[in-house]
Amino acid sequence: MDIKRYLxxxxxxxxxxxxxxxxxxxxxxxxxxxxxxxxxAGGKRIRPVFSLISYESLxxxxxxxxxxxxxxxxxxxxxxxxxxxPAMDNDDMRRGRPTNHRVYGEAMAILAGDGLxxxxxxxxxTNEGGLSDKALLRAVRDIAQKAGIxxxxxxxxxxxLSENSEPDxxxxxxxxxxxxxxxxxxxxxxxxxxxxxxxxxxxxFTAYGNNIGMVFQIVDDILDLTGDPSKTxxxxxxxxxxxxxxxxxxxxxxxxxxxxxxLVEEAIELISTLGEGAKPLKEVALYLLKRSS
Amino acid sequence: MDIKRYLxxxxxxxxxxxxxxxxxxxxxxxxxxxxxxxxxAGGKRIRPVFSLISYESLxxxxxxxxxxxxxxxxxxxxxxxxxxxPAMDNDDMRRGRPTNHRVYGEAMAILAGDGLxxxxxxxxxTNEGGLSDKALLRAVRDIAQKAGIxxxxxxxxxxxLSENSEPDxxxxxxxxxxxxxxxxxxxxxxxxxxxxxxxxxxxxFTAYGNNIGMVFQIVDDILDLTGDPSKTxxxxxxxxxxxxxxxxxxxxxxxxxxxxxxLVEEAIELISTLGEGAKPLKEVALYLLKRSS
Numbered sequence: 001m002d003i004k005r006y007l008x009x010x011x012x013x014x015x016x017x018x019x020x021x022x023x024x025x026x027x028x029x030x031x032x033x034x035x036x037x038x039x040x041a042g043g044k045r046i047r048p049v050f051s052l053i054s055y056e057s058l059x060x061x062x063x064x065x066x067x068x069x070x071x072x073x074x075x076x077x078x079x080x081x082x083x084x085x086p087a088m089d090n091d092d093m094r095r096g097r098p099t100n101h102r103v104y105g106e107a108m109a110i111l112a113g114d115g116l117x118x119x120x121x122x123x124x125x126t127n128e129g130g131l132s133d134k135a136l137l138r139a140v141r142d143i144a145q146k147a148g149i150x151x152x153x154x155x156x157x158x159x160x161l162s163e164n165s166e167p168d169x170x171x172x173x174x175x176x177x178x179x180x181x182x183x184x185x186x187x188x189x190x191x192x193x194x195x196x197x198x199x200x201x202x203x204x205f206t207a208y209g210n211n212i213g214m215v216f217q218i219v220d221d222i223l224d225l226t227g228d229p230s231k232t233x234x235x236x237x238x239x240x241x242x243x244x245x246x247x248x249x250x251x252x253x254x255x256x257x258x259x260x261x262x263l264v265e266e267a268i269e270l271i272s273t274l275g276e277g278a279k280p281l282k283e284v285a286l287y288l289l290k291r292s293s
Numbered sequence: 294m295d296i297k298r299y300l301x302x303x304x305x306x307x308x309x310x311x312x313x314x315x316x317x318x319x320x321x322x323x324x325x326x327x328x329x330x331x332x333x334a335g336g337k338r339i340r341p342v343f344s345l346i347s348y349e350s351l352x353x354x355x356x357x358x359x360x361x362x363x364x365x366x367x368x369x370x371x372x373x374x375x376x377x378x379p380a381m382d383n384d385d386m387r388r389g390r391p392t393n394h395r396v397y398g399e400a401m402a403i404l405a406g407d408g409l410x411x412x413x414x415x416x417x418x419t420n421e422g423g424l425s426d427k428a429l430l431r432a433v434r435d436i437a438q439k440a441g442i443x444x445x446x447x448x449x450x451x452x453x454l455s456e457n458s459e460p461d462x463x464x465x466x467x468x469x470x471x472x473x474x475x476x477x478x479x480x481x482x483x484x485x486x487x488x489x490x491x492x493x494x495x496x497x498f499t500a501y502g503n504n505i506g507m508v509f510q511i512v513d514d515i516l517d518l519t520g521d522p523s524k525t526x527x528x529x530x531x532x533x534x535x536x537x538x539x540x541x542x543x544x545x546x547x548x549x550x551x552x553x554x555x556l557v558e559e560a561i562e563l564i565s566t567l568g569e570g571a572k573p574l575k576e577v578a579l580y581l582l583k584r585s586s
Contacts, residue, residue: 026442027467031450035442082407086401110403111450114375117407118441122415125434133426140433141418148411149319149328150412157324157404174320 003283007049010062014048014073016064021123033110034104035119039077041095042233044293046216047072047187053284054205057277064129065194068139072187074120075147078113079183079214083156085109089242093232117147135194142193146186155179164243167250175245180220181213188212204270208281209266215288218260221246222253223292231293264289296576300342303355307341307366310359314416327397327405328412332370334388335526339509340365340480346577347484347498350570357422358487361432365480367413368440371406372476376449378402382535388526410440428487435486437470439479448472457536460543468538473513474506481505497563501574504560508581511553514539515546524586528552557582 003147018039026032051069052062062069084091084099085106089265091099101109141165145151155178188209192202223232224239225248239246247256264285311332317323344362345355355362375394377384378399384392394402394505417433438444450470455464481502485495516525517532518541532539557578564571 006441027447028451028454030454031442031447077327078407082403084399087403089539107378107453108450110375110378110380111446111453114371114406114410114444117410117448118437121433122437122441125430125437133430137418137426137430137433140430144411144418148415149324149408149539153404153408153411154324157401157408158321160400161321161323251400266309275490 001279001283003280003287005282007284007287010049010052011045011151012043013062013066014070017070018073020153021067021070029113030104030108031115034100034108035077035116037103038081038094038100039074039116041097043077043095045071045073047076047183050184050187050209051190053280054188055195056191057271057274057281058191058195058201060191060195061129064131065190067123067126067128067170068131068136068190068194069187071120071123072117072143072183072190074123075143075152075183075289078116078120079147079152081109081113081116088156090161090267091234093233093235096230097233120147131194132196135196139190139193142189142230143186146182146280151178151182151186152180155182159244162245165245167245167248172245172247172250176214176217176247177210181210184213184216185209197288201274204274208267208270208285211263211270212285212288215260215263215267215285218247218256218263219288219291221248222256222260225253227292233293255287260289294572294576296573298579299573300577300580303342303345304338304356306345306359307338310363312367314360314363315569323397323401324408327393327401328370328409330396331374331387331393331405331411332367334390336366336370336388338366340369340476343477343480343502343505343577344483346573347481348488349484350564350567350574351484351488351490351494352570353484353488354422357424358483360416360419360421361424361429361483361487362480364416365436365476365483367416368407368436368445368476371409371413372440372445374402374406374409374529381449381453384527384531386526386528389523390526395481405429424487425489428489432483432486435482436479439475444471444475444479445473448475452537455538458538460538462543465538465540465543469507469510469540470503474503475508477506478502485527498565501560501563501578504556504563505578505581508553508556508560508578511540511549512555512581514541514548515553518546519556520585526586538553553582 022036048069058063081100083089084094085101091100100112119142126135155175159175185206188205190207192205225237231237267285268282271281298403326473341362348358349355374393376382378385385395394403418429448468451470452472478499481498485498518530522529560578561575564574
């Protein structure tokens, strides 16, 4: 299968949904502009796409869960806006453009993030596909858990606390599994949760998601060192300048690459029991290893 | 009835629930400290208490909805932490203590806010009282709407944008109805939503909530000018120094007091059809007019 084209198609669905959703202006207009500036900055929509793939691999029609899948992009975008703030990572550029606070000021950037995060939960409850209340409620609970103080927010807090600190494998593991892998795991769990699959299936997707989430962050760390800034949209070596705790810093580049390969192999092994439906999950795992942006 | 004691009892339920909920440490510990520092800073718990009253006035047992009611306090607390940030209102003191970022730094204050907001949605889905999935999902949707870009976040954005601007009644109305009244309305709608009352009842609580929410903010504006700092926990006249758009600035103190009285009368009239169960709603409306902190 042509995985790149497959991912593009899914991304197209998410883009259209988000554009439609934010087509009517909210007040004040500058809040609307600040939110959409970052939301439509060329993101890969990888988290929503993971949700669509996971739902489809279980026989569901991805169109039914577009609001739920797309809500993950709002959460991801809010986290980028807040992470870039001067008090946090103090980044001026993101995806080749000035960061949100550089354009709209810090106050509006904080509020744009707060707005996107809150609206994600509103979007999550938008039922266009005849989903059950039980499934939707479980999705809300799962995403709140993995985006918040048991997941992404905790990871970001530890990341900030660990700047300039000595390389430490346990802390690195904590940061990556919380800051990045938790929300990616949530996006892969969304399929089985909304399909109301049994606990065995949900566990498979959880394990696959954890692995894939770690791979995603390890590859990010490597790209920060070796990537082409014109493709990554970030200046090269920014993690090193900020003395971030990264995989290459703790393990070196070669062992980091090896670790990513092992995690992908394990992930593919995990989902092999799902049969033909799992093909895109396998392909996307392999694709993540080779991405350059 | 002794409304003060009644409110104290309800507040006690919320305090105990929140203390139990946050008794187990989350990691990193400093994130836990930063969140609980502001959450347990002596807040009046007025929003959760409103929810408990609205549910009880419809014949429900308040203990059944403690997680849902208490989640509103997490949202309120996050909004205070973010509003106090240097980029926003730049406040050093809150409730007689240094603000969150003065103690934990800006980065951790932003994350504590993000964590409380996200955890509110997690708490909302905690079903200890045998509530229906349908009712809980509707509560999530309603609160996300009124706390986010159609409510509180929009109000705060307009508030920031309107500093130093000329007095304008429409903009003042927009700020107060969104920044404060929206979440208070949500807290009063929580009762009928979780009790699965019909639309007529829900409309009553919505109208009552809008009025009471506006009264709450008008009284806040007046207290900022005339209140005793040892009771309000804020230095006097801070709105004036920041050139905030307030009721007294637009209408003067006397007309603001008159407006608050009229809104309370209207609110009491609205809920009079609810009979004996509405007594606490009537008493609390009158109490709000007289509060000094």
